[in-house]
Amino acid sequence: MRNAVFLTTLVSCATVLSCAAAAQAPGPARFDEADIRATIRTLSSDEFGGRAPASAGEKLTTEYIASQFKRYGLLPANHGSFLQEVPLVQITANTDAALTVSGATPLTLSFGRDLIVSTPRPQTTVALAGSPLVFAGYGIVAPEYQWNDYAGLDAKGKTVVVLVNDPGYATGDPKLFHGKAMTYYGRWTYKYEEAARRGAAGVLIVHETGPAGYPWEVVQNSNTGPREELPPGAAYHPSAQGWLSHEAAGKLFAAAGLSLDELARAAARRGFKPVALKLTASLTLHNEVRPIVSHNVAALVKGSRHPEQVVVYSAHWDHFGTRPGPDGKPQIFHGAIDNASGIAGLLELAMVYAAARPAPARSVLFIATTAEEQGLLGAAYYASHPLFPLSDTVADLNMDVMNVYGETRDMTVRGQFMSTLDDALKQAAQR
Ligand SMILES: [Zn+2]
Known part of the structure; x- marks a missing residue:
């Protein structure tokens, strides 16, 4: 939903990352506020039209995400492609x-x-x-x-x-x-x-x-x-x-x-x-009723010790698109926070993981999902059409809205009590 605030902060991601990459030499890449700002600005610009699935804004958005994955040296996760087709009915x-x-x-x-x-x-x-x-x-x-x-x-x-x-x-x-x-x-x-x-x-x-x-x-x-x-x-x-x-x-x-x-x-x-x-x-x-095709964007950093095991980071790229406003004129729902910010976090994590030497022990899969606003559809499609066996997929850390308000010790977790990740998050929050 538009204002459903999922606060998995970049701070916590960074900490989880450091947990996951414990005992590794620091990689050459660092989280950079300028990158995050640039991604949010681009994805929430008028040109992207509010990023509705199957719109012109989808093409711009998925191409932007795929090109960043490529630039950071990640592998396309779907048989040579960064895109996974998601058939939908509109x-x-x-x-x-x-x-x-x-x-x-x-x-x-x-x-x-x-x-x-x-x-x-x-x-x-x-x-x-x-x-x-x-x-x-x-x-x-x-x-x-x-x-x-x-x-x-x-x-x-x-x-x-x-x-x-x-x-x-x-x-x-x-x-x-x-x-x-x-x-x-x-x-x-x-x-x-x-x-x-x-x-x-x-x-x-x-x-x-x-x-x-x-x-x-x-x-x-x-x-x-x-x-x-x-x-x-x-x-x-x-x-x-x-x-x-x-x-x-x-x-x-x-x-x-x-x-x-x-x-x-x-x-x-x-x-x-x-x-x-x-x-x-x-x-x-x-x-x-109209059949449409939208896309998840998926990229991989191959693991060094257990490459067959996959940890997933995900964030949805879509928002509500352009719709008639109260005055009848088209109104763009820019979705800067929800969820251009989450995608910005996803891309930063991708950059840092891709540059980490040695590579992380397990493979790390980055998925930018579609049609979340309509009920987590891109994620549901991935779960029923996974690119890597779910039996080898150990966790998914999803970012829906990053914390854009400053330092905090508070976290909101959707999907709490479902895994032992709660303990890792609690430890990170207490630092
Ligand atoms: Zn969202």
Whole structure:
């Protein structure tokens, strides 16, 4: 998302690098603020048009990254090429869609103000027709916490309404979903994935600025205009997925004779059961559907002792491109911080690793991924089409937004508690 701040600072990267390269003679290359500034300035210039996947800006961006990798002496990671093709489907939904709610108190929720909704299905017309609405708490199924918000619910054909973030955030209980730290279960991508696994016809996340980490305007900006999806393959996708503004959700629950606040409190307690709202949702989405091809950029520094083992550094190169602004004129979303800064960090790391003598023990793979803003699509594509076996891939340090605010001891880690890298990061932060 536009303002989802991932703070893996360059300081921490540098420290991790020095950990990884411990006992090696210092290489001839050094991190250089001027390089970082130059990369950010170039990638966020008007000429690059906000770096939308498959735009003219993509070509400029991927060529720039590949040429820097080449200049620093890295190897092309994809059979002689720095590029990995990522096939996507671009779906542009008409924004005149309204969600009609039928029941004791009928209600119409309008696109933009009340709800943001789109379809992951590459179809020109997709509809919800009288789909029963069910409140499914946080929409989480987590056996390791003995937590199942879908308990006893057959979600097939239904539209689930779920809360953003997780019960740990809501309660602050450190034993529950790591307390205030957001787990993957709290992310919107997870909510969509779980609803799809349950066969739901629709999924709507109730927005709230605190637990989401960004205001409603960010949801609006991130979800209007063309959006990309990976080709659907065999996996099931709901017809409609999106967000309800907190106010609209309040109205929806009131129409069902229920209190959103009360149900939200209940949903944070163990043993919560889904609640049928006794309302149905209808919606028709008209879409333009276009297959497109975007690219990840990948380069390798070959390891000296365990070249078959791969450590990955990644950062997404894309941003939101150019879209009509509030005055109707084209507005460039430059994405200097998100994520030209991450790419600048990636290129600096690539330069330093490529120059290190001796070379690092393991191979180091640098991947600039595409279509992150649409749901980590380039990264998801890489994970299902890896250039090196995943069984030999030991870690991925991803940079989404570098710290551009000065020295800090604070770090935000997305994907915390998933690996022993947390300990290395903690040590680096304490220095
Ligand atoms: Zn980002």
